[in-house]
Amino acid sequence: xxxxxxxxxxxxxxxxxxxxxxxxxxxxxxxxxxxxxxxxxxxxxxxxxxxxxxxxxxxxxxxxxxxxxxxxxxxxxxxxxxxxxxxxxxxxxxxxxxxxxxxxxxxxxxxxxxxxxxxxxxxxxxxxxxxxxxxxxxxxxxxxxxxxxxxxxxxxxxxxxxxxxxxxxxxxxxxxxxxxxxxxxxxxxxxxxxxxxxxxxxxxxxxxxxxxxxxxxxxxxxxxxxxxxxxxxxxxxxxxxxxxxxxxxxxxxxxxxxxxxxxxxxxxxxxxxxxxxxxxxxxxxxxxxxxxxxxxxxxxxxxxxxxxxxxxxxxxxxxxxxxxxxxxxxxxxxxxxxxxxxxxxxxxxxxxxxxxxxxxxxxxxxxxxxxxxxxxxxxxxxxxxxxxxxxxxxxxxxxxxxxxxxxxxxxxxxxxxxxxxxxxxxxxxxxxxxxxxxxxxxxxxxxxxxxxxxxxxxxxxxxxxxxxxxxxxxxxxxxxxxxxxxxxxx
Amino acid sequence: xxxxxxxxxxxxxxxxxxxxxxxxxxxxxxxxxxxxxxxxxxxxxxxxxxxxxxxxxxxxxxxxxxxxxxxxxxxxxxxxxxxxxxxxxxxxxxxxxxxxxxxxxxxxxxxxxxxxxxxxxxxxxxxxxxxxxxxxxxxxxxxxxxxxxxxxxxxxxxxxxxxxxxxxxxxxxxxxxxxxxxxxxxxxxxxxxxxxxxxxxxxxxxxxxxxxxxxxxxxxxxxxxxxxxxxxxxxxxxxxxxxxxxxxxxxxxxxxxxxxxxxxxxxxxxxxxxxxxxxxxxxxxxxxxxxxxxx
Numbered sequence: 065x066x067x068x069x070x071x072x073x074x075x076x077x078x079x080x081x082x083x084x085x086x087x088x089x090x091x092x093x094x095x096x097x098x099x100x101x102x103x104x105x106x107x108x109x110x111x112x113x114x115x116x117x118x119x120x121x122x123x124x125x126x127x128x129x130x131x132x133x134x135x136x137x138x139x140x141x142x143x144x145x146x147x148x149x150x151x152x153x154x155x156x157x158x159x160x161x162x163x164x165x166x167x168x169x170x171x172x173x174x175x176x177x178x179x180x181x182x183x184x185x186x187x188x189x190x191x192x193x194x195x196x197x198x199x200x201x202x203x204x205x206x207x208x209x210x211x212x213x214x215x216x217x218x219x220x221x222x223x224x225x226x227x228x229x230x231x232x233x234x235x236x237x238x239x240x241x242x243x244x245x246x247x248x249x250x251x252x253x254x255x256x257x258x259x260x261x262x263x264x265x266x267x268x269x270x271x272x273x274x275x276x277x278x279x280x281x282x283x284x285x286x287x288x289x290x291x292x293x294x295x296x297x298x299x300x301x302x303x304x305x306x307x308x309x310x311x312x313x314x315x316x317x318x319x320x321x322x323x324x325x326x327x328x329x330x331x332x333x334x335x336x337x338x339x340x341x342x343x344x345x346x347x348x349x350x351x352x353x354x355x356x357x358x359x360x361x362x363x364x365x366x367x368x369x370x371x372x373x374x375x376x377x378x379x380x381x382x383x384x385x386x387x388x389x390x391x392x393x394x395x396x397x398x399x400x401x402x403x404x405x406x407x408x409x410x411x412x413x414x415x416x417x418x419x420x421x422x423x424x425x426x427x428x429x430x431x432x433x434x435x436x437x438x439x440x441x442x443x444x445x446x447x448x449x450x451x452x453x454x455x456x457x458x459x460x461x462x463x464x465x466x467x468x469x470x471x472x473x474x475x476x477x478x479x480x481x482x483x484x485x486x487x488x489x490x491x492x493x494x495x496x497x498x499x500x501x502x503x504x505x506x507x508x509x510x511x512x513x514x515x516x517x518x519x520x521x522x523x524x525x526x527x528x529x530x531x532x533x534x535x536x537x538x539x540x541x542x543x544x545x546x547x548x549x550x551x552x553x554x
Numbered sequence: 555x556x557x558x559x560x561x562x563x564x565x566x567x568x569x570x571x572x573x574x575x576x577x578x579x580x581x582x583x584x585x586x587x588x589x590x591x592x593x594x595x596x597x598x599x600x601x602x603x604x605x606x607x608x609x610x611x612x613x614x615x616x617x618x619x620x621x622x623x624x625x626x627x628x629x630x631x632x633x634x635x636x637x638x639x640x641x642x643x644x645x646x647x648x649x650x651x652x653x654x655x656x657x658x659x660x661x662x663x664x665x666x667x668x669x670x671x672x673x674x675x676x677x678x679x680x681x682x683x684x685x686x687x688x689x690x691x692x693x694x695x696x697x698x699x700x701x702x703x704x705x706x707x708x709x710x711x712x713x714x715x716x717x718x719x720x721x722x723x724x725x726x727x728x729x730x731x732x733x734x735x736x737x738x739x740x741x742x743x744x745x746x747x748x749x750x751x752x753x754x755x756x757x758x759x760x761x762x763x764x765x766x767x768x769x770x771x772x773x774x775x776x777x778x779x780x781x782x783x784x785x786x787x788x789x790x791x792x793x794x795x796x797x798x799x800x801x802x803x804x805x806x807x808x809x810x811x812x813x814x815x816x817x818x819x820x821x822x823x824x825x826x827x828x829x830x831x832x833x834x835x836x837x838x839x840x841x842x843x844x845x846x847x848x849x
Contacts (some may be wrong), residue, residue: 316797
């Protein structure tokens with residue numbers, strides 16, 4: 065099969081201005097940078113900027129600012145006015161979309177076509193969707209009777225991962241603000257820049273000071289935020305281990321939490337599926353965002369009689385994927401986000417091979433600088449292999465087989481996780497039966513990795529609890545307990 | 555000569571059967587005024603584990619039953635409970651130290667609560683689910699499903715109405731339950747298990763272990779095959795630290811229904827208040843299914 069040559073088509077970096085160093089965004093203003101650490105471009109290891117490590121005192125200040133904003137302004141504002149601020153933010157994100165896309169690609173390493181077509185537009189859509197909820201919460205079916213108007217918790221502490229930095233910020237901040245909470249958000253230490261640019265958007269939207277506070281730092285900052293006594297609710301997306309630690313740390317308190325954690329999704333292909341479409345879905349399922357997706361279709365369960373055919377088609381398709389400069393508009397796969405993540409992927413794949421899996425990657429020339437891992441397929445994987453049970457969070461597909469629908473269900477559900485699953489078949493009744501049986505919060509049938517602000521997202525079992533997005537996502541941010549504010553609006 | 559009465563042996567209810575505790579232990583149950591009522595089986599860690607196995611085994615059939623069927627079964631529970639009203643009035647009166655009239659009102663409320671939840675089974679998905687208007691050519695629907703096996707620490711004070719109020723919402727949506735009864739007032743719970751056993755509730759859907767809450771609660775909270783836990787019964791339970799139970803539950807990220815708090819301390823809720831949807835909502839998972847639309 066011919067491999068087409070492409071001329072380089074790099075997106076320009078000129079649209080975005082990156083400061084040399086950044087402080088924290090607290091109470092509507094940036095603090096002076098201090099205790100800084102570098103954030104690098106994972107595609108070439110160049111330092112993009114220095115950002116500040118927020119310490120416990122900074123966390124105190126940010127939480128206090130959020131509390132003041134909640135009690136003084138935001139918790140008292142009418143829903144209609146809150147909504148208008150969110151509409152403003154949505155519009156600014158749309159206007160500055162290319163700037164965000166470029167910055168996100170530089171800081172994260174993901175291809176520009178993904179930040180341009182997915183991360184940024186879907187982030188804006190989240191603000192637009194939730195803006196409309198702000199003055200309609202009593203219609204959301206969240207309270208037992210009409211008398212109990214849903215009310216905000218107060219101050220929300222939010223900790224987000226590095227795989228979709230701006231999009232996860234939007235998933236967290238939009239529903240929190242729409243429901244009248246104020247926010248202290250900590251972006252991941254390797255991808256802080258889009259959150260800091262978002263702080264600028266808050267200023268541009270003239271959002272009242274303290275409603276959104278952005279503090280950068282590593283896990284210590286996140287821990288200080290989660291454990292802060294004046295935080296009413298935690299929203300976390302990240303690893304299951306950290307999620308469990310958070311669940312433990314809030315035990316016995318009145319703090320609420322929603323946790324969006326790991327996954328090991330089964331993508332199940334039946335022999336009657338349209339195989340070419342299924343192969344596209346498999347590729348999208350595991351190689352979107354270099355597989356650094358909690359709901360990635362990382363376990364391919366293919367019906368035994370079409371295994372060879374599917375694997376052959378898959379290898380042929382992977383041969384056409386373009387891995388390289390994330391800023392190039394033709395790149396399908398970019399860089400792995402960090403050296404630490406690259407090491408984890410490498411060691412898990414080695415463990416898979418040591419346990420008997422067969423490793424295959426298409427021929428591709430990886431850049432010499434930066435963190436890179438080729439798209440990889442592991443065949444001959446059995447259920448007990450580490451690559452079948454542990455989340456790899458990289459461009460690595462483990463292939464297993466099944467004979468009957470019952471066996472597919474048993475294997476798919478044989479996981480501590482339960483975030484997502486995929487089903488490929490032309491038979492409608494089988495899709496619905498499978499969807500009923502799969503223990504997963506999202507089931508994609510004849511598609512994969514679709515996201516929408518109106519569609520609730522979240523897992524079963526150790527993939528966490530709570531939903532984000534849709535009417536269901538509002539539930540985590542409201543209570544029907546009496547308001548703690550005297551003379552509050554609504 | 556008066557007839558010698560035949561006394562009831564109060565046992566555990568696991569997997570639809572009435573075993574004694576594997577530990578061979580029992581404990582004295584006394585009335586609110588301190589008089590001996592009966593010996594109850596003192597459930598152990600292993601009894602709890604057996605109950606979890608039974609609950610897990612019953613889950614597929616119960617969660618796969620139609621909502622209409624679950625509603626009819628719950629209604630049948632109400633019917634049979636009503637039929638044994640006199641026995642429950644006597645046990646509730648003795649356990650809770652109530653007058654016969656007050657105990658009667660409690661039993662009536664328990665029957666009515668079951669009827670209320672019986673009517674919920676086939677409304678839950680309609681009220682908690684919806685179509686989502688995604689921005690693309692996709693059919694997208696969200697609907698609640700049962701969380702799985704739910705551990706329930708039943709209230710210590712309200713031995714029948716409280717028990718029914720925590721068990722019914724768990725099973726209405728299709729979960730199965732491992733219930734630790736009130737430690738000091740277990741007799742209505744055992745009699746309730748006889749109601750369940752004769753009401754077409756499949757064995758294992760509800761398992762009731764009479765036990766010292768402090769002894770078994772930790773095992774239930776830590777059990778890796780339990781998906782959620784209701785901590786209502788920590789209020790008034792001797793030597794139980796609910797924070798420690800919630801921390802144990804984090805081991806496999808169980809969904810935790812926290813106790814009602816007043817000034818930071820667990821208290822028993824008002825069982826006569828409108829129950830609302832909170833307990834149903836706490837033990838369901840929202841599943842969202844996508845499918846493309848096209849020719």
